[in-house]
Amino acid sequence: MSRTSFRQALNDALRSEMRRDSNVVIIGEDVAGGAGGTGVDDAYGGIMGVTRGLVGEFGRARVIDTPITESAIVGMAAGAAMTGLRPVAELMFVDFLGVCLDQILNQAAKFRYMFGGKARTPLVIRAMFGAGFNAGAQHSQCLYSFFTHIPGLKVVIPSSPYDAKGLLIQAIRDDDPVIFLEHTKLYDVEGDVPTESYTVPFGEAQILREGGDLTIVALARMTHIALEAAAGLAENGVEATVIDPRTTSPLDEETILESVAATGRLLVVDESNPRCSVASEIAAVIAERGFRDLKAPIRRITAPHTPVPFSPVLENAYIPSSAAVEAAAMELVRWS
Amino acid sequence: MSRTSFRQALNDALRSEMRRDSNVVIIGEDVAGGAGGTGVDDAYGGIMGVTRGLVGEFGRARVIDTPITESAIVGMAAGAAMTGLRPVAELMFVDFLGVCLDQILNQAAKFRYMFGGKARTPLVIRAMFGAGFNAGAQHSQCLYSFFTHIPGLKVVIPSSPYDAKGLLIQAIRDDDPVIFLEHTKLYDVEGDVPTESYTVPFGEAQILREGGDLTIVALARMTHIALEAAAGLAENGVEATVIDPRTTSPLDEETILESVAATGRLLVVDESNPRCSVASEIAAVIAERGFRDLKAPIRRITAPHTPVPFSPVLENAYIPSSAAVEAAAMELVRWS
Amino acid sequence: MTLDRQTLLLAYKTMRRIRDFEERVNVEFVAGNIPGFVHLYSGEEAIAVGVCMHLEAADYIGSTHRGHGHSLAKGCDPKRMMLEILGKAEGLCGGKGGSMHIADLQRGMLGANAIVGGSPPLVIGAALTAKTKRSDRVAVAFTGDGGSNQGTIFEAMNMAVVLQLPAIFVVENNGYGEGTAAKYAVGAKDTAQRAAGFGMPAVKVDGRDFFAVYEATAGAVDRARAGGGPSFIEARCARIHGHYCGDPQSYRSKDELTKAREVHDPISGFRRRVLASGELTATELDSIDRCSAEEMDDAVTTAHAGTAPPVEALYTDVYAAY
Amino acid sequence: MTLDRQTLLLAYKTMRRIRDFEERVNVEFVAGNIPGFVHLYSGEEAIAVGVCMHLEAADYIGSTHRGHGHSLAKGCDPKRMMLEILGKAEGLCGGKGGSMHIADLQRGMLGANAIVGGSPPLVIGAALTAKTKRSDRVAVAFTGDGGSNQGTIFEAMNMAVVLQLPAIFVVENNGYGEGTAAKYAVGAKDTAQRAAGFGMPAVKVDGRDFFAVYEATAGAVDRARAGGGPSFIEARCARIHGHYCGDPQSYRSKDELTKAREVHDPISGFRRRVLASGELTATELDSIDRCSAEEMDDAVTTAHAGTAPPVEALYTDVYAAY
Ligand SMILES: Cc1ncc(C[n+]2csc(CCOP(=O)(O)OP(=O)(O)O)c2C)c(N)n1
Ligand SMILES: Cc1ncc(C[n+]2csc(CCOP(=O)(O)OP(=O)(O)O)c2C)c(N)n1
Ligand SMILES: [Mg+2]
Ligand SMILES: [Mg+2]
8 A cells, every 4th residue: 555646546456467468568659758769768658647657567569659540559459459458548638539539439349249259358448538638629528428329339437546556457457448548637646555466356346435315426537526525414414425436337317326226316517518418318328217216306417518618617516516517416415 | 291201301412501501511431432543433422322412513612532441530520610611521431420519519519618619510420320230249249328428419319210310400400519320221211201401499308109008218229110010009098108318419308398297207219228218317317306296117128238149039129119119118008 | 583483472362352352341341240340451452461571470551441451461260250250259250349449469560540640649659669679670650642641650650760770661642531631631632752851761653563562561660670760651542442431532534533543553464574574373363363263251250150259248348346 | 133122121121020029029938928838930031931921811821730820921910929928818819829829810810730731631621612702712731841741731731722713732851750850750851752642742942032932922922822732841950949948958959059049040041141141131130120129129028018817708609507
């Protein structure tokens, strides 16, 4: 156990799996800090520093800098996965999905099923996501609802350094393609992380806080907003349970259902755009399977149905706030 | 008024808009029937025959055959739309979204907002979608939940020849990028279609059938499945209202809410994969805004969370059936 | 270039087998026994065979929507292919894939691919595996002339050059992408010259001539196995059937269609040549024809006798939430 | 090539204006006054200016994430750009776009683009509009060396050749894409030769030399206006600042960084040349420097005085369901 940042926890996971299994390779832009320059190696260690030090230990044969061609990056990683490697491809910003979706949607995700179970594609695609950096409309999206919609993919969205490490190790060992999403605002968050290697299973939500008045479900950065709101609610005598699904595919429906059975009220907080979102999915699941327990409408607190604006005032208004969560929670509790 | 196929209705819409406005151009693979061959022009008229005859009337300057490069097709159409044309780009199968998503997601959809309202992108992207052709996992998807999730797009999914013509004309006249989706199994469906030009507004659902016992919402081909089921239900004394939203962005929430206020029961039929689907969205909206009226859980009848299988027995089991809809409806009506 | 008799016999046998397979598929399709749509390889046999005869089972190929020829040349079992094409449980993909998704990973066949330009990025991944594991395996990406314009293949070619991967890009130029002629859609009239611009050896060969393809591939494969990086081959040929079974092909002239069948046929060309040179005898070739015909009778009979997949198969081979 | 004094003065003025603008942005960024991240154009001015001086307001350009120089060269107002970069309501995009999304459609500036390779497909669309409407407008796509490998630009180049569109592809080779050197990532050591393989005239010029860029562009623009189809220009240059403001750039040697500032600077190069030739006088150039400095003081002051967008702006300029 030691205080470790989210970023470092990811780095630890990559390092320990690369030590354990020589088939694990890292593929992406500047993952080795760039190549062919006149300066030093490992200058960046990945644009967010997640892969720092790995090229030093494992060399360029296993930490592979590539041209800026995401279809070739993801496709190459998928083809390598089909033929015996366990690649971890880095997409940098999830927004770049746009230039390589086919290799995920129609290729990697479908091989196992389409080829009658004869193909294994142990591929991990890492990408950062989320607003809060004033990075503008093309560098701030969530897009995890796309991946969650696609059969054949597993989708991991950690909220803490502990989960980040355990889930990434699990992702690398999984035989299906795994989309591993890292919220840009979480890299510097610190937490206690075991120094040894461990896994966190997919499809098991984590209860971050227990309370009998309502259930709040949130992912990644939104779990922190939800906990903030829950603290505020507690001051008003309202006790919320906060649940982090941690993976949206598979999705742990049972844990949410059990909580709603106890609280009768559900609020889902999702940073993404609202339509066909993970928030919508969770609301639909409970409206279908947990209807009898519901004492109030299911509320979704999401970003508006707009692109992410650049100007800080607008971006702050875009991102779901703990105040909005608190207000919605109070409405639910008062609802009759 | 005349009996017209869905395919012909689309052809009529394109022709009348091209006559009305010289800025309307058609861009895609074999939309002019192929180019540079040793045989006749207009051999295909679009792989599904939707653009047949247009190159004859308007010439190759306005009916433009392209190489098989969807990013260049969609991007060129978006750039042309920004600068004064009103292109109708044909993506052939919506599955090919994978190779051109960026030009839709990060470019066309975002210009108006990202540029502070200074850009207009009057672009229509036509694509066929859906299972039932034994075309396999890469040629049978729906994917409209992706488009519905993306702010800045409008998403149109007609179920009848009448709507197909009126909505396509509306789409061409709209100043935002419009995704226009045609179910492969509907092209030969016939209906009464006015010979003159007319528009069907976006965001106005159509009530296909009225009944007081439950509300069934369905899109495109699923409206026919839903009506079939409704007929069966009627024989058992259960009267269903069947609603076709016609556009998922904008989505007519009010019409569905009003119906559920009367019936108290909602069943959504969606051919797509379940997670983060349009079915999920509609369920979430009603669970939020129509909760007080609900007498039973909200049911979704969708395809399973699997790719589309090739073998007919499997594909038939994949596609939601009227029997499944009937059974689910009976459960809802009996629910207590 | 002169080849030993075994090689010549195998070449003829495999080309014949592909042709017979495709013509049977055509018959079955017209008879309504094949679901979905199929794209026939007839007329292009010399390419798949000329290339794949240099490959071991351990080597890799990535294919296209027109993949039957590549699959057979790489050693897939015609029975299990026909079973797959008819959607039977005993098919190579258990009936879940069909004609456009035939794959056989044991034989290094990474899959037919219904996305034009879908294979090249995957193929360089197989090449990366070979390079990383220090095996001497090579990986071949087949693409059509239409597909040769797709951004994915350019990205893959550049990546293969940058990482010096043992990959070979084969563009089968049959003159058309659906109804659009290559000479219209390929702005660079010459795809080999275009590929050379990416920094790899690139040649153009007559894809109707087995010997030309075989020779060009030899150099590319040797270079790749020796760590010399990727190569590119454009092979020109003529499509005998339509883009898909049932394509009326009015975008092609009668004359062109006749020539495709009668003048450009790679198999009769091969036959003429080896008989003229006396390298093989008519008796040998005729007996190959007979065996091939029987083999295909057999494949079709087996395919018809195959069983439909159980409905439960809908939910297997994928993580399904519900 | 000799240019008249007006042209030379305008060239110097615009390059100077870009440099001063960027250096002010840098100061503001370091001072923490700029949200998000910015990519500075310093050292590449001769390219944007050498190209855009051939363009009318009605012509089009598509830009990159490093778009300030292109915007200024195409005539965007530095005040409204600075306002945008600071996220103010009076900015060119009302504060919704920021540095990476500056656009000014009245001036044919189709937008900076934060997706590498995002612009070329859009630019050929503008070229299609020009061709369809039979105007003599041209459209220029700026891309970096890193972006030059992206599949989208290859697709756009092929489409432009096939449809003979009035498009010009300019690759600004500043040696790096983030920390990765062009000589590593571009398998074809020469992007112009690679582009020529697509079937269009392609040249390589010294992007630090305004005169070389200006001359090369003249030919391409004339050809495009005359209906002669697309062209390609690779312009080599050196990036003075990091990939983004704050980039430590340890992947570049000290020596290289010094050279970029002291040896390769296109503006001092231009100044030396026109003074040596006597075409312009130091007094003229110095007064341009002074005006430029004042203009930028003004832009920065205006930007700081700008107002934040009203929160309601979050919901405008888009169809919003809720
Ligand atoms: C990305 C994508 N775009 C379009 C199609 C539709 N399509 C299937 S095959 C084909 C023509 C391909 O031509 P070519 O690459 O020359 O191969 P050929 O059919 O001639 O063997 C097209 C356009 C597709 N399957 N995928
Ligand atoms: C599709 C995509 N991939 C990656 C990035 C991240 N990125 C932004 S700029 C850049 C480097 C671009 O290099 P180059 O094209 O040479 O332009 P330069 O920065 O040198 O002007 C990268 C990798 C991106 N914005 N978009
Ligand atoms: Mg072809
Ligand atoms: Mg660069």
